[in-house]
Amino acid sequence: MNIFQEVKSYVTAKQAAEQYGIRVGRNQMACCPFHDDHHPSMKIDTNYYCFACGAKGDVIGLTAGLFGLAPYEAARKLIEDFQLPVTAEKCQERRKKYRNRNPVSVKKKMTDWHRHAVKVLTDYLSWIRFWKRFYGSEPGAFEQEQFLEALENERKINDYLDILLTGSGEEITEFFICKRKEVAEIEQHVERYQRRVHAEIRAYCRK
DSSP states (O other): OOHHHHHHHHOOHHHHHHHTTOOOOTTSEEOOTTTTOSSOOEEESSSEEETTTOOEEOHHHHHHHHHTOOHHHHHHHHHHHTTOSOOOHHHHHHHHHHHTSOHHHHHHHHHHHHHHHHHHHHHHHHHHHHHHHHHHTSTTGGGOHHHHHHHHHHHHHHHHHHHHHHOOHHHHHHHHHHHHHHHHHHHHHHHHHHHHHHHHHHHHHHO
C-alpha cells in the first residue's frame, strides 16, 4: 500500500472538506469550491463529484485542488493535518535500494522512464480532452464510458504531469516508485482503445 492509498484508508473527501471549511449538508451536498457555486451542487462522501462543473476525485484530489498542491504534497498535508499514523517508509526503502545500485544506470533508467511517462500521460490527456468534447455535446453524455472516464481522470492526470514537469527530484522519484505501475496500465489502456478505434475505422472503410 503506497502513501496515497494509506491516506485514503483513513480520511474521506467529506472529512477533509469539513476540516478545510467547506460546509457539507446532511444530504452530503456542498457548494463546489472549484467554480462560482451559490447552490450546493457537489456530492461529497468518500469521494466527490460536482454535478455542475464535473469536478470529481478522491480526498487527495480535493486537497490538491483546494490548496494548489501536487498529489504527494496533498497527501503529506492530510497526514499532518489529521495526524495520521502514515509514513512513506516503504517508498523510502525502495529509494535506498535504487540509490545502492550503479548511479549511472539508475540515472539513465530514471531519465528514460521520465521521458516515456510524460509522453504516455500527455497522450492520455489528449484523449481525455477529445472524449469530453466529442461526447459532451450529446444528450446521453453521462451514459458514455469515455466521457465519465474523462471527468474522473482529467484533474488527476494534470496533477501527475505537474509532478513530472515541475516537481522536485524527490517528488519525481516518489512518483516513479509509487506510480510507475499505474502509468504502465494507462499506456496499455490507451493502446487497447486505439486498436479498437483503428479496427472500427478499417471495418467502416470496407463497407
